[in-house]
Amino acid sequence: MSMHERIGELTRIRQEAVEGAPSATEAQHAKGKLTARERIELLFDPGSFHEVEQLRRHRATGFGLEAKRPYTDGVVTGWGTVEGRTVFVYAHDFRIFGGALGEAHATKIHKIMDMAISAGAPLVSLNDGAGARIQEGVSALAGYGGIFQRNTRASGVIPQISVMLGPCAGGAAYSPALTDFVFMVRETSQMFITGPDVVKAVTGEEITQNGLGGADVHAETSGVAHFAYDDEETCIAEVRYLLSLLPRNNRENPPAAANDDPADRRCEALRDLVPLDGSRPYDMRRVVEELVDGGEYMEVHERWATSVLTALARLDGRVVGLVASQPQALAGVLDIHSSEKAARFVQLCDAFNIPLVTLVDVPGFLPGVDQEHGGIIRHGAKLLYAYCNATVPRIQVILRKAYGGAYIVMDSRSIGADLSLAWPGNEIAVMGAEGAANVVFRRRIQAASDPGAMRRQLVKEYKAELMHPYYAAERGLVDDVIDPADTRAALVAALAMLGSKHAAMPARKHGNPPV
DSSP: OOHHHHHHHHHHHHHHHHHOOHHHHHHHHHTTOOOHHHHHHHHSOTTOOEEESTTOOOOOOSTTGGGOOOGGGGEEEEEEEETTEEEEEEEEOTTTGGGOBOHHHHHHHHHHHHHHHHHTOOEEEEEOOOSBOGGGTHHHHHHHHHHHHHHHHHTTTSOEEEEEOSEEEGGGGHHHHHSSEEEEETTTOEEESSOHHHHHHHHOOOOOHHHHHBHHHIIIIIOOOSEEESSHHHHHHHHHHHHHHSOSSTTSOOOOOOOOSOTTOOOTTHHHHSOSSTTSOOOHHHHHHHHSGGGOEEEESTTSSTTEEEEEEEETTEEEEEEEEOTTTGGGOBOHHHHHHHHHHHHHHHHTTOOEEEEEEEOOBOOSHHHHHTTHHHHHHHHHHHHHHOOSOEEEEEEEEEEHHHHHHTTOGGGTOSEEEEOTTOEEESSOHHHHHHHHTHHHHHHSSSHHHHHHHHHHHHHHHHOSTTHHHHTTSSSEEOOGGGHHHHHHHHHHHGGGOOOOOOOOSOOOOOO
16 A cells, blocks of 8 residues: 555544444434533634544453454543643543443553643543443453542642543542542433442432432532533533633642732722621622622532532632631531531642632531531541641631631631731630620529629620630731721732742651541
């Protein structure tokens, strides 16, 4: 054959690899799903995708596999750019073997993961597969082991984002759980260790795939999914936005962005958004919108553990991680799930050089037998450990109340916050005045001729003595008490000052955080 004939042959092979069987493409579209290559086109800047090992085919035999050896072996791997920055990807192609993982398929994923780690660039997985390829037996299972090992090695080194666009069952679910972010699409994506049939056989419970492991279940109940969307196009667009807020790796800072929102903009609305009465709820999201550039932020785990809010945003063009009490849910208390949610987010921000701003309005930890028996002590300690271990710039703002151990845990000066600011209505204390008076003055109240009047008087005295807005500032536990309207300007100035912060940690293999 001549060179021209060889090139023609190559063109035909590439066309076969890219297009696949028309019937399989139609079947994928009939389910309301895009193909792997259509998803990749949405993810990357136009014309920037470079495929790796497009011509790879499996070498397995038996069960008819030797007669069916499609190119790509059911996974598309490569790299491209998102807003001009390099990102690596692997995408299961459900049209081929249902996206099931075999030895060659796994080897391709291993290669692209190794390339991402070496290049120091984010890795996105577009998941739509039927699990291990049963016909290849233990070789397929070993392939998953190699993925998990690389997920762990890449953790805290490069951002890893899992996008669930189809079923994900059994051991395959562990790779997304090891990554930094999990996106899901309603109705078409599911995650579970054992499917509905196994659940019914073992426990007798009947449940649908979506009821067991759908997007809403994992976004609201289990906390496995950080984001859930109605369609693939919106989901992938949000992945692109998230990537714009993250650094390429742990040796770089997040990308700064041009900003036309004045750094010294006064936030007059904040004076009225937060009621002085500590028992009155409000939406912390409105506070965040007032503070950040253009009111724009990306909330992480929006619908899970809602008594704490976690979000990525920008202040004067710089990316920051926001951890905030949410008085609208459970009065903003910390419980088992919200402690875990905030701890993981703090660890993520610290790993990728994202400064932390903590907005505090917390009445304490949630009391109750279920919480104590469920391990609120060790779960709350996760958040404490995460903050104490974080070396990025850390700024605490106390909006209203900050009581007990929850005050300490929400990045107080005593655990290493670089700056602590407070609004004039702040109340920082071991507990609320009513509860404190009942403990400290119990005998005086009981002995009084009018216990109710005595309690009110002593509560007032306790507040005046130990809970006035300047008590913590007088003792150096708060750096300044500021006008709420000046909060944005104060945060921007503090972040600029802390931009070159360097904190050395003791030499160790790794810590042993509470689990």
